[in-house]
Amino acid sequence: MKPAENILLVLDLDETLLHSSEKKLALSEDFQYAEYYVYFRPHLQWFLEEMNLHFSLAIWSSADDTYVNDLVAKITPKTVNFEFIWGKSRCTPRRNYEFGNYVFAKHLKKLKKKGFSLEKILIIDDSPEKTKDNYGNAVYITPFEGNREDVTLKKLANYLISIKDAENVRTIEKRGWLHKNTL
Numbered sequence: 001m002k003p004a005e006n007i008l009l010v011l012d013l014d015e016t017l018l019h020s021s022e023k024k025l026a027l028s029e030d031f032q033y034a035e036y037y038v039y040f041r042p043h044l045q046w047f048l049e050e051m052n053l054h055f056s057l058a059i060w061s062s063a064d065d066t067y068v069n070d071l072v073a074k075i076t077p078k079t080v081n082f083e084f085i086w087g088k089s090r091c092t093p094r095r096n097y098e099f100g101n102y103v104f105a106k107h108l109k110k111l112k113k114k115g116f117s118l119e120k121i122l123i124i125d126d127s128p129e130k131t132k133d134n135y136g137n138a139v140y141i142t143p144f145e146g147n148r149e150d151v152t153l154k155k156l157a158n159y160l161i162s163i164k165d166a167e168n169v170r171t172i173e174k175r176g177w178l179h180k181n182t183l
Contacts, residue, residue: 062104136170
C-alpha cells in the first residue's frame with residue numbers, strides 16, 4: 001500500500017502506452033481488439049510495474065469507455081492496481097477552432113472530488129490539446145506509432161522517479177524532459 005502523499009500518475013492510453021490501428025503495421029501486433037491491431041509501446045509492462053512502486057496510477061483516455069476498459073484489462077500486470085480507469089465519458093468536449101473539430105479535454109480539477117491535490121498529480125499524454133488547461137501537471141511524450149526501437153518509457157521512468165518526491169509538481173519545469181534525460 002502506497003502512502004496517500006504519493007504523486008498520482010495519470011496515463012493516457014492510445015499513442016502513449018500503445019498504438020491501436022485498423023491498419024496492420026509491418027510487424028506483429030500484440031493482440032487484436034475487434035477490428036483494431038494493438039501494439040504495445042516497448043517496455044510497457046516493465047514501466048507499469050516500476051511506476052506502481054513509486055506512484056499511485058490511473059488511466060485516462062479520450063477513447064470510448066468500453067474500449068479503454070477492455071484494453072487496460074489486457075495490458076495491466078497482475079501486480080498493478082489503478083486508482084481509476086476513465087474514458088471519453090469523463091472528458092469535456094471543447095471546440096478546437098483552429099481545426100474546426102472537438103477535442104475531448106481532460107480537466108484534472110475533476111480529480112479534486114476524488115481527494116487528489118493538483119500539486120500531486122502528473123498527467124502523461126501525447127496530445128497537449130487535451131491537457132492544455134493543466135500544463136503545470138503535464139509531461140508530454142512523443143506519440144507511439146509502432147516503432148519497436150522506442151525507449152521513451154525507459155527514459156520517462158527515469159525522469160519520473162527523479163521527481164517522485166516533489167511537494168508540488170506544478171513548480172517543476174517539465175518541457176524538454178526527454179532531451180535532458182539519458183539512459
